[in-house]
Amino acid sequence: MIFTFGLIISILTSNAQFHGDNFDGNWTGIGYQELVYDFDTTHGINVWQIGQPQKTVFDQAYSLPNSLMTDSINSYPINDTSIIVVKAPVIAQDWGSHTIMFYYKLNTDSLSDYGKLEVSGDNGVTFINVLTQWDEYGFWWNGDILESFTGNTNEWSWFSICVSSLLDSFPTADTIQYRFTFISDGIQTNKDGWIIDDLVVTDLTSRISEIKDNYSSICYPNPSSKIISIEYIKYDDNNINIELYNNKGQLICKKNYNCKKIDLDISEYENGVYYYRIIDVKNKFQTYNKFIINK
DSSP states (O other): OOOOOOOOOOEEEEEEEHHHSSSSOOOOOTTGOOOOOEEEEETTSOOEEEEESSSSSSSSOOOOOOOOEEEESOOOOSSSSEEEEEEEEEEEESSSEEEEEEEEEEEEETSEEEEEEEEETTTTTOEEETTTTTTHTTOOEEEOOOOOOOOOOOOEEEEEEEEEEEEEEEEEESSSEEEEEEEEEEEEEOOOOOEEEEEEEEEEEEEEEEEEEEEEEEEEEBBBBBBBEEEETOOSSEEEEEEEEEETTOOEEEEEESSSSSEOOOTSSSSSEEEEEETTTTTTTEEEEOOOOOE
């Protein structure tokens, strides 16, 4: 299911931050250096590595040349628990759209060897499994709901989940930690494990004076390949600005309109997740949403 970020709100100030890494050190405009990695060695040797894939199944990164994976050359070992914690700053505590997203592949012994993703808002004291506790904490899914990262994927898959509601439980958090754990049993299957690339954490934050309703804009069709329609529900004959951002946080389009429904040609853009921001200058109102291009 495709989720939307729609909230009709009165905003005093707003800020959009994108933190991420393609593990190649060349993502301009996204602030990839703001992500901090902690390789946990308390369980023994940690097989998580950043480098160029040179394995049987994992022979190429999503964006060349490097990626994050369970060993860049060897199969993952038996009886292993390897953990890497990714830390991303929180720009504002009062409200935000905090989403983690990445491309991944799996090559594991189904169910017996698996990965999990957890999130913490109290500096690692408490970790919440986003795959099994998402409903309890009100996390929002984009795409199929997973119970674990296990099995085999022939192609690169996309993962995305919004954990904004974590700040309801940890309102003073200044950092959100994402813990990736890969666990194997005692049977050697000589498989490649888990590979991740183009990791992005978004932080669309705003200070709110009042929440008025539960939607503000819609975009359709979503996913789309050529044209996407954006309808601004709150429109009342005012000029509005629309800004488009790619998943690297780069502004790729900015236009002014005086209508409720806008049709945008997106055929020139590559596949992936994109964001738009509507700015109603007269009413001092802003809203965010996302869409997917899939050709």
